[in-house]
Structures are given as C-alpha cells and as structure tokens.
Amino acid sequence: MTFNEKLTKRWKERNSLVCVGLDPDFERIPVHLKARKNPIFNFLREIIEATADLVCAFKPQIAYFSGQGAEDQLMLTLRYLQEHYPEIPVILDAKRGDIGSTAEMYAKEVYDHYGADAVTVNPYLGGDSLEPFLNRKEKGVFILCRTSNPGAEDFQSLVSKGRKLYLVVAEKAANEWNRHGNLGLVAGATYPDELADIRAVVGDIPLLVPGIGAQGGDIASVMRAGLDSNGAGMIINSSRGVIYAGTDKQFARAARRETEILRNSINQHR
Amino acid sequence: MTFNEKLTKRWKERNSLVCVGLDPDFERIPVHLKARKNPIFNFLREIIEATADLVCAFKPQIAYFSGQGAEDQLMLTLRYLQEHYPEIPVILDAKRGDIGSTAEMYAKEVYDHYGADAVTVNPYLGGDSLEPFLNRKEKGVFILCRTSNPGAEDFQSLVSKGRKLYLVVAEKAANEWNRHGNLGLVAGATYPDELADIRAVVGDIPLLVPGIGAQGGDIASVMRAGLDSNGAGMIINSSRGVIYAGTDKQFARAARRETEILRNSINQHR
Numbered sequence: 001m002t003f004n005e006k007l008t009k010r011w012k013e014r015n016s017l018v019c020v021g022l023d024p025d026f027e028r029i030p031v032h033l034k035a036r037k038n039p040i041f042n043f044l045r046e047i048i049e050a051t052a053d054l055v056c057a058f059k060p061q062i063a064y065f066s067g068q069g070a071e072d073q074l075m076l077t078l079r080y081l082q083e084h085y086p087e088i089p090v091i092l093d094a095k096r097g098d099i100g101s102t103a104e105m106y107a108k109e110v111y112d113h114y115g116a117d118a119v120t121v122n123p124y125l126g127g128d129s130l131e132p133f134l135n136r137k138e139k140g141v142f143i144l145c146r147t148s149n150p151g152a153e154d155f156q157s158l159v160s161k162g163r164k165l166y167l168v169v170a171e172k173a174a175n176e177w178n179r180h181g182n183l184g185l186v187a188g189a190t191y192p193d194e195l196a197d198i199r200a201v202v203g204d205i206p207l208l209v210p211g212i213g214a215q216g217g218d219i220a221s222v223m224r225a226g227l228d229s230n231g232a233g234m235i236i237n238s239s240r241g242v243i244y245a246g247t248d249k250q251f252a253r254a255a256r257r258e259t260e261i262l263r264n265s266i267n268q269h270r
Numbered sequence: 271m272t273f274n275e276k277l278t279k280r281w282k283e284r285n286s287l288v289c290v291g292l293d294p295d296f297e298r299i300p301v302h303l304k305a306r307k308n309p310i311f312n313f314l315r316e317i318i319e320a321t322a323d324l325v326c327a328f329k330p331q332i333a334y335f336s337g338q339g340a341e342d343q344l345m346l347t348l349r350y351l352q353e354h355y356p357e358i359p360v361i362l363d364a365k366r367g368d369i370g371s372t373a374e375m376y377a378k379e380v381y382d383h384y385g386a387d388a389v390t391v392n393p394y395l396g397g398d399s400l401e402p403f404l405n406r407k408e409k410g411v412f413i414l415c416r417t418s419n420p421g422a423e424d425f426q427s428l429v430s431k432g433r434k435l436y437l438v439v440a441e442k443a444a445n446e447w448n449r450h451g452n453l454g455l456v457a458g459a460t461y462p463d464e465l466a467d468i469r470a471v472v473g474d475i476p477l478l479v480p481g482i483g484a485q486g487g488d489i490a491s492v493m494r495a496g497l498d499s500n501g502a503g504m505i506i507n508s509s510r511g512v513i514y515a516g517t518d519k520q521f522a523r524a525a526r527r528e529t530e531i532l533r534n535s536i537n538q539h540r
Contacts, residue, residue: 023372063368067375069383071341097392098333098365099419102293105337113339122367124394124414126421144394149369151396158438160428165435168428 003117003140003182006089007206010056011232017270018263019091020051020255021210021239022060022077026068028244030251040065041073043251045080047243050252051259052085057235059208060116061093078114089117091208091235095144096133097122103132111139118142120186120208123169127177137180140206145169145198148188148211166194167201174202184208187226189217189236196225204228206235212262213241219262223269231270238262273387273410273452276359277476280326281502287540288533290321290525291363291480291509292330292347296338298514300521310335311343313521315350317513320522321529322355327505329478330386331363348384359387361478361505365414366403367392373402381409388412390456390478393439397447407450410476415439415468418458418481436464437471444472454478457496459487459506466495474498476505482532483511489532493539501540508532 001009011017022044026034029043036042048058058081065074081090092114096106110119110133118140121133133141146156146166156166163171166187173183185202187195189211198207207226211217219236226234238258246254271279281287292314296304299313306312318328328351335344351360362384366376380389380403388410391403403411416426416436426436433441436457443453455472457465459481468477477496481487489506496504512532516524 025371025375061372061375063366063372063375063379066336066341067378067383071336095368095392096333096365097367097394099417099421101295102331102333105295105331105333108337109333113337122365122392122394124367124392124425125417125419126424126426128419128421129417147369147395147399149395149398151369151398154396154442155394155435155438156396158428158430158435160430160435165425165428165430168425172424 002138003089004206006087006117007056010087010089014053014056015267016054016056016263017232017234017236017266018055018259019057019059019235019237020047020055020242020259021237022047022058023064023239023243025064030247030249032249038073038076040070041076044077046252047255048081050256051242052088054256054259054263055088057089057091059091059093059237061239075114078116082115091118091120091140091142092116093120095120095122097125097129099125099129103129107132107136111136120144127172130177134177134180134183137182140182140184142184142186142208143169143173145185146187146191146194148190148215148217152188167197170198170201174205178205186210189222190215192218192221192225195222199226204230204233206233208235208237210237212236213238219265220269223266227270236266272408273359276357276387277326280357280359284323284326285537286324286326286533287502287504287506287536288325288529289327289329289505289507290317290325290512290529291507292317292328293334293509293513295334300517300519302519308343308346310340311346314347316522317525318351320526321512322358324526324529324533325358327359327361329361329363329507331509345384348386352385361388361390361410361412362386363390365390365392367395367399369395369399373399377402377406381406390414397442400447404447404450404453407452410452410454412454412456412478413439413443415455416457416461416464418460418485418487422458437467440468440471444475448475456480459492460485462488462491462495465492469496474500474503476503478505478507480507482506483508489535490539493536497540506536
C-alpha cells in the first residue's frame with residue numbers, strides 16, 4: 001500500500017483528520033517518567049496507546065530527538081508504531097532540503113533508516129532537490145508551502161509575476177512534481193485565507209496543516225478553507241496541545257481527551 | 271573566541287580559503303577501512319590529519335551520517351576535531367529550518383550536542399525561524415542564498431519588485447538579521463555572476479561557496495566575484511573532489527595533494 005492509500009483508508013475508517021504531533025521535550029514530560037530508561041520513548045508510547053484509534057496519522061518531529069541526542073528513542077518509537085500500528089501513516093517532520101547525493105542520504109535517513117511513511121521537505125533549493133524523495137513512489141512527501149509562523153511573510157508572500165511565492169510552490173508541486181501522485185503540501189492553520197488559495201490551486205492533494213491548538217489556528221476557518229472535494233484532504237496536526245494536555249500520571253488520558261475534542265470539533269465542520 | 275574571529279585568524283595564519291567537506295559515503299571509502307570498527311570516522315580522521323594545515327575550515331555534512339545511522343561517528347569526528355584542532359572552525363552542514371521551539375532544538379543539536387562552531391540553515395520559513403541560531407552570538411550561521419544546483423532557479427531567481435529572491439534574502443540577512451555579526455551566506459561557485467551580485471549587497475559578510483570541484487565551479491570566476499575588501503571573505507568548499515581523490519591506501523595523501531592544488535589555485539587569483 002502506498003502512503004496515500006494508507007492515509008485515505010485511515011481518513012475513512014477512523015473518520016478523523018487529526019494527526020498527533022510527537023514533539024517530546026524531556027523538560028516537559030511527566031516527572032515520574034524522567035528517571036526511567038528511555039523516558040522519551042515511554043512517554044510517547046503511552047501517548048500513542050491513548051490516541052491511536054482517534055488519529056489519521058502520527059507526526060514525530062525529528063529535532064526533538066536529535067536535539068536531545070535521543071535518535072535511539074526515535075527509532076524505538078518508529079519501530080513500536082510499525083509493529084503495533086502498521087495501518088497508521090507516520091510522517092517524519094524533518095523539513096529536509098539539500099541537493100543530489102546529499103538529498104539521497106536524507107531520503108535514506110527518513111525512509112530506510114527510520115522507516116517512516118512520509119516526510120516534510122523544504123522547497124527553497126528547487127525541484128531537483130526534491131526528486132530523491134519524490135522518486136520513492138510508495139512514500140509521501142510534504143513540501144513546505146505556507147508555514148504557520150509570523151516570519152512566513154518574509155519570503156513566502158513575496159509577489160512574482162502577480163503570484164505569491166507560496167502559490168508558485170503550490171503550482172509547481174501540483175503541475176510538475178507530482179508525477180507519482182505522492183506529494184502533499186504543508187499549509188499552516190494560522191493563515192486560513194492562504195490555505196484556501198492553496199486548495200484552489202492544487203485540487204485534492206493532501207495538505208498537512210500545523211498550527212491548530214498551541215499556535216492558535218481556528219478550526220472553523222481551517223475547515224472552510226482546506227477540505228478537498230471528498231470532504232477530507234487535510235491532516236490537521238496538534239502537538240503540544242495534545243501531548244502536554246496533562247502533566248501528571250494521567251497525562252495519557254488528558255492527551256486522549258484533547259484528541260477526541262479536536263477530532264469532534266473538526267468533524268462538526270465537515 | 272567567536273566563530274568569525276576563529277575564521278579570520280585561520281584565513282590569515284594559513285593563507286587558505288579552502289574548506290574540506292566531510293561527506294563520507296560508506297560505499298565509497300577505501301576497502302581496507304570497511305571491515306574496521308567506525309570505518310567512517312577512521313576514514314575522516316585520516317583525511318583530517320592529511321589536510322588540517324591546509325584548510326580554513328572543515329564542513330561535515332550531517333546527512334551522510336544520519337542517512338547511514340552513523341551519528342555516533344559524526345560525534346567521534348567532532349570530538350576529534352575539538353581535541354586535536356580546536357583552532358579550525360567546524361561548520362556543520364545541516365540546512366536546518368523550522369520554527370520556534372523546534373528551531374531551538376535544532377540549535378541544540380548543532381551547537382550543544384555536536385559542538386559545531388557554525389551551521390547552514392534554510393531561510394524559507396523567514397527571519398523568526400533563524401533567531402534561535404543567530405542568538406548564539408559566538409556561533410556562526412550560514413543562510414542558504416543562491417545554491418549551486420540547477421534547480422536553484424526554480425524559486426531563488428524569481429523576481430519580486432525588481433529583485434531576485436536570493437538578493438532579497440541577502441539584503442535581509444545583511445541589513446536586518448546580522449545584529450550579532452555572526453551571519454554568513456551560502457552562494458554556489460557554479461553561478462559566479464550571482465555570487466558577485468551577492469557580494470555587492472552584503473559587504474564583507476563571509477560567503478560559504480560550495481560547488482568547486484565535482485560540481486564544476488570555476489576558480490578564477492569565483493575569485494573575481496566573491497572576494498571581500500580584505501582579499502578573503504570566502505570559505506571555498508570541496509568535498510568529493512578531495513575526499514575521494516584516491517581510492518586505495520594512499521587516499522589521504524591524494525586528498526592532501528588535491529587540497530594543496532586547490533589552495534594554490536585559489537591563492538593565485540587573490
């Protein structure tokens with residue numbers, strides 16, 4: 001099964017567009033886990049167990065592992081997901097971007113070493129830099145388009161020949177780079193108008209939408225802007241809003257509650 | 271000493287603008303090293319020993335380590351450099367780019383975990399995404415500006431208000447983001463005209479220049495285009511051209527010879 005088939009199946013079977021982002025900061029995990037072996041993995045394992053039936057995808061953020069020298073715990077997390085939840089697509093949020101043989105190495109890191117189903121990548125270096133990812137036909141590739149931060153304006157909103165840069169990226173993605181039908185785009189929930197512009201340009205390509213929850217994106221506006229022609233088409237991610245919903249031994253229960261609320265709020269607007 | 275002080279000292283003391291890029295592909299290292307423990311580290315250790323007195327910097331490419339599950343050998347390489355060559359600036363080529371707390375984690379990865387002196391970053395997400403790196407005043411930050419690959423044209427050369435995107439990046443970098451004087455730019459050797467445009471905009475900011483050697487950049491044109499007002503200002507990188515110059519037990523000697531030729535060719539044009 002390709003990434004897109006897995007995702008579409010999951011959207012339908014679970015009636016959920018929610019993705020739980022796995023961004024584990026050791027400083028913020030519950031105290032009782034900190035003294036145990038592999039605290040980050042154990043934290044995430046409980047989050048995964050508590051939310052798996054509610055999500056369309058999980059999105060581990062690689063920086064939280066490499067920044068804490070915990071690549072081994074990322075591997076444990078991916079292996080755990082592959083063993084216990086092979087039906088849930090895993091998007092490794094890595095925002096990689098480099099050229100030629102270096103990009104090939106990043107594709108190996110994400111797809112072969114960690115075995116993720118999909119990855120996020122940065123388009124600044126242009127189409128040839130994305131090919132090593134896109135050529136893995138069975139895998140998914142989410143290209144940064146309009147990000148959720150205030151600084152996104154600096155370059156992504158520059159206008160060239162009447163088109164904002166993020167729309168030029170969206171058009172190239174949809175019209176030139178999606179030969180294998182495995183491409184998606186990242187479009188932040190904090191800019192619903194831009195999200196709508198992107199959807200208008202790319203048809204039913206899946207959109208990974210961060211910025212709900214801690215970053216303040218509004219669900220109703222996002223849903224109006226981003227749904228595809230099947231009333232799906234979005235992977236709406238919440239990380240901190242879910243995984244730090246509780247701080248004590250009940251943290252996994254709190255994470256489940258937040259995920260459920262988010263899924264239901266989203267589904268009210270579909 | 272800050273990164274820039276270390277770099278400037280090194281440029282002068284060694285009379286060299288050459289940077290050796292450490293991009294170790296296990297498939298390409300000499301056969302006699304492959305069966306040993308930590309083959310990648312041992313390969314690089316010999317390259318470092320053979321070229322250290324000829325270079326202004328080393329630039330390990332993180333993808334070659336993470337793509338082969340060899341982060342531990344990257345750590346060994348960094349520790350080796352810090353112990354034996356603390357005077358040589360080390361630029362970790364990682365092309366990171368993310369927002370807020372995630373960017374903070376990447377800064378930890380590069381500066382704290384690996385202890386690199388500088389990093390390469392991607393500007394697509396805008397100024398706020400670069401702050402966690404730039405706020406480390408004693409460290410260097412090289413922002414991708416005009417990359418050396420053909421696909422660089424796709425977005426970097428789009429014209430907005432009469433300015434190409436890579437020049438907008440260069441201007442913002444030089445005029446808004448360089449509060450701590452620790453910023454540099456990446457500008458490929460394969461586009462000397464663009465390199466000259468960038469130099470004209472950014473004054474004496476250091477330029478990291480990949481694309482010499484295997485990628486075909488021409489030294490004379492690069493030197494005309496990129497020198498700063500002191501006849502320095504460039505870190506001219508060769509990776510594959512140096513580290514795979516020899517394929518047998520004499521590989522380190524071959525690497526030294528290539529580095530020496532490159533340094534001398536560059537210095538003929540200063």
